[in-house]
Amino acid sequence: MLRDTLGKAEKAKDKKALYGEDIDLEKFIKEDAGDHEKVTRANEVPKKVQDTLLKVGVDPNEEERSGTFIQMDQSGVCTTCASESVEIMGMNVALDKYDWIKDYMWKAVAVDSDKYTAQTALREAEEGASGYFIRSLPGSKEVFPLQACMFIGDQDVMQTAHNVIIAEENSELHIITGCATGEDVSSALHVGVSEFYLKPGSKITFTMVHNWAEQVDVRPRTGVMVGDESTYISNYILTSPVRSIQTYPTAYCSGKNSRVVFQSILGGQKDSVLDTGSRVLLEGEGSSAEMISRAVSKDQSQLYARGHLAGRTQNVKGHLECHGLVLSDDSMIYAVPELEGSATELEMSHEAAVGKIAEEEVLYLTSRGLTEEEAASMIVRGFLSMDITGLPPELAAETKRMLDMSLQGM
Amino acid sequence: MVVKLLLEITDLAVEVSGKQVLNDIDLYIDEGETHVLLGPNGSGKSTLFMTILGFPKYNVTNGEILFKGEDITHLNTTERVKKGVGVSFQNPPAIRGVRLMDLLKVEGGQDPSDEDLSPEMMELAHKMKLDQRFLDRDVNLGFSGGEVKRSEILQLLAQQPDFIMFDEPDSGVDIENVELLAEEINHLLDKDKKPGMRKKSGLLITHLGYILNFVNADTAHVLMDGRIACSGNPSEILEDIRKEGFKGCVECCGIH
Ligand SMILES: Nc1ncnc2c1ncn2[C@@H]1O[C@H](COP(=O)(O)OP(=O)(O)OP(=O)(O)O)[C@@H](O)[C@H]1O
Numbered sequence: 001m002l003r004d005t006l007g008k009a010e011k012a013k014d015k016k017a018l019y020g021e022d023i024d025l026e027k028f029i030k031e032d033a034g035d036h037e038k039v040t041r042a043n044e045v046p047k048k049v050q051d052t053l054l055k056v057g058v059d060p061n062e063e064e065r066s067g068t069f070i071q072m073d074q075s076g077v078c079t080t081c082a083s084e085s086v087e088i089m090g091m092n093v094a095l096d097k098y099d100w101i102k103d104y105m106w107k108a109v110a111v112d113s114d115k116y117t118a119q120t121a122l123r124e125a126e127e128g129a130s131g132y133f134i135r136s137l138p139g140s141k142e143v144f145p146l147q148a149c150m151f152i153g154d155q156d157v158m159q160t161a162h163n164v165i166i167a168e169e170n171s172e173l174h175i176i177t178g179c180a181t182g183e184d185v186s187s188a189l190h191v192g193v194s195e196f197y198l199k200p201g202s203k204i205t206f207t208m209v210h211n212w213a214e215q216v217d218v219r220p221r222t223g224v225m226v227g228d229e230s231t232y233i234s235n236y237i238l239t240s241p242v243r244s245i246q247t248y249p250t251a252y253c254s255g256k257n258s259r260v261v262f263q264s265i266l267g268g269q270k271d272s273v274l275d276t277g278s279r280v281l282l283e284g285e286g287s288s289a290e291m292i293s294r295a296v297s298k299d300q301s302q303l304y305a306r307g308h309l310a311g312r313t314q315n316v317k318g319h320l321e322c323h324g325l326v327l328s329d330d331s332m333i334y335a336v337p338e339l340e341g342s343a344t345e346l347e348m349s350h351e352a353a354v355g356k357i358a359e360e361e362v363l364y365l366t367s368r369g370l371t372e373e374e375a376a377s378m379i380v381r382g383f384l385s386m387d388i389t390g391l392p393p394e395l396a397a398e399t400k401r402m403l404d405m406s407l408q409g410m
Numbered sequence: 411m412v413v414k415l416l417l418e419i420t421d422l423a424v425e426v427s428g429k430q431v432l433n434d435i436d437l438y439i440d441e442g443e444t445h446v447l448l449g450p451n452g453s454g455k456s457t458l459f460m461t462i463l464g465f466p467k468y469n470v471t472n473g474e475i476l477f478k479g480e481d482i483t484h485l486n487t488t489e490r491v492k493k494g495v496g497v498s499f500q501n502p503p504a505i506r507g508v509r510l511m512d513l514l515k516v517e518g519g520q521d522p523s524d525e526d527l528s529p530e531m532m533e534l535a536h537k538m539k540l541d542q543r544f545l546d547r548d549v550n551l552g553f554s555g556g557e558v559k560r561s562e563i564l565q566l567l568a569q570q571p572d573f574i575m576f577d578e579p580d581s582g583v584d585i586e587n588v589e590l591l592a593e594e595i596n597h598l599l600d601k602d603k604k605p606g607m608r609k610k611s612g613l614l615i616t617h618l619g620y621i622l623n624f625v626n627a628d629t630a631h632v633l634m635d636g637r638i639a640c641s642g643n644p645s646e647i648l649e650d651i652r653k654e655g656f657k658g659c660v661e662c663c664g665i666h
């Protein structure tokens with residue numbers, strides 16, 4: 001790693017993040033990369049783990065998947081690839097294979113963003129890289145998605161991952177990622193740095209389901225570079241209890257006619273603190289963005305739904321939408337939509353609505369024999385089951401199934 | 411053969427948000443009977459329905475409601491529906507993200523995780539001219555007036571209640587579709603059985619009475635200002651209303 005990068009990381013290693021509770025990193029154990037045994041196929045991981053993977057959309061039998069990467073705690077335990085169009089491998093392997101990968105590290109996410117990015121960089125320099133590298137070859141279009149899983153198997157572990165995802169020119173890449181914890185884990189920390197690069201004419205869809213344990217803290221750090229005529233679509237689903245999540249992915253729409261869609265579905269339960277958002281900088285001519293979220297707060301949960309849309313050049317378009325339902329008096333939804341226009345001829349709007357379940361709808365359903373609780377949960381599930389757009393038909397159906405499964409717990 | 415009383419409403423008074431809407435309501439409906447409820451706008455017809463359903467805003471300040479001989483005045487809506495009360499609404503709310511199909515599965519007692527509707531339900535849906543694409547739409551979201559009515563009746567066909575209230579099932583519906591709805595309403599109310607064999611009962615609100623050309627009713631009641639001002643033969647009463655308006659009809663009732 002460049003000395004310059006390391007220097008910055010060293011300086012930022014205690015830097016608090018702008019949002020979210022400051023996590024004491026000393027509390028967590030740093031496992032080595034070799035602590036879990038490698039397997040050759042995803043269905044060779046323990047049965048219990050397989051069941052957990054299924055819940056976050058990662059299929060251990062790899063049906064209709066073009067490849068798989070599984071990281072357990074700090075170890076890359078499984079890499080398979082069944083397609084000629086894509087590459088998927090551990091970052092450590094990728095760094096040995098391709099010299100140029102360095103040029104894609106810490107370019108979309110600043111290494112000194114905060115202590116989480118800095119510590120990830122320092123650990124990677126000291127112990128070797130973790131996380132995955134994914135690339136679609138120029139002009140390729142693999143219809144089956146790749147799947148990647150970040151799994152925490154041991155108690156009190158600090159998992160770090162640094163992922164680099166590249167869609168080469170005129171290629172199309174579909175990724176499903178699931179993040180989960182083993183059933184014996186109650187407390188842990190996950191830090192995942194993901195850097196996406198979309199070369200001209202490419203498309204990436206990235207669908208992520210989180211299902212962590214109740215005492216897990218999660219700090220993903222994501223940057224997306226979107227080139228000319230390229231489209232990035234992110235779908236994020238989280239409906240299970242977690243201690244805290246703070247994430248604020250940033251997409252740089254610097255390419256001409258580049259396009260970004262962030263869709264998130266958030267269900268806050270128990271004591272969860274979910275601080276999520278997305279930011280898009282519209283810098284390329286004709287670039288556009290849509291950020292849509294649905295949030296429901298139950299129990300004592302606190303949800304922050306942030307969004308920042310910046311129009312920095314002419315003829316750009318963006319829409320930010322957040323709808324929230326507050327289901328308990330002890331829970332909270334805080335919607336913070338921000339629009340920033342610094343050029344003429346732009347079209348940006350936002351729409352935020354936070355409210356309660358419409359009583360009239362509950363009554364309608366009770367008049368058809370549902371109890372009030374059944375009615376409320378049907379309405380909530382309906383509210384959250386938004387149409388996820390931008391996916392090819394098979395993947396859309398699969399994502400709908402993943403979403404339905406996630407919503408069963410709401 | 412003993413005819414049983416299905417619904418007995420005695421001396422009922424109802425208040426809604428501080429306003430006394432219904433007074434002195436007595437209404438008795440036998441098993442197998444269909445009654446019609448007529449009356450000008452704002453007279454309290456829908457309020458009576460919501461009260462029978464047990465919606466929370468409708469405060470019973472006097473009287474009682476018995477269903478199948480049991481006092482249901484203080485039961486909640488779900489409990490009443492489980493005992494066999496059903497309704498088709500005048501203006502049902504739209505529910506985003508809940509497909510008509512999902513609701514029909516619950517109403518018909520199917521497993522919610524079933525991929526498809528049961529073949530019997532599918533057949534009924536087709537009869538109501540509602541195809542799979544329609545069933546996949548969010549409940550009442552953007553449904554046309556006529557589609558709302560057909561979806562309401564289809565849901566009742568899934569539920570099969572013993573006592574059904576229809577709130578203006580024919581308003582805003584074209585002639586062809588009124589006949590279609592009437593056919594299924596007749597079916598729901600056992601009209602295809604011999605009078606002595608009918609078990610299901612109904613209470614139907616209509617303004618123009620057009621649907622009564624296809625659905626035979628036993629008795630009609632005219633609600634005026636929250637009171638039942640007149641009861642009697644449906645076609646005679648309708649005839650009076652058509653000729654003399656509600657006022658004339660009630661005066662005539664007074665003379666009888
Ligand atoms: N929630 C409410 N709050 C205040 N007033 C109400 C409420 N519901 C009903 N009312 C009043 O009660 C009266 C009866 O209303 P209702 O809807 O029962 O009439 P209706 O006979 O069904 O009329 P229409 O033929 O127009 O459907 C009206 O004056 C109405 O404004």
Ligand SMILES: [Mg+2]
Nearest residue numbers: 455456457500
């Ligand atoms: Mg009415």
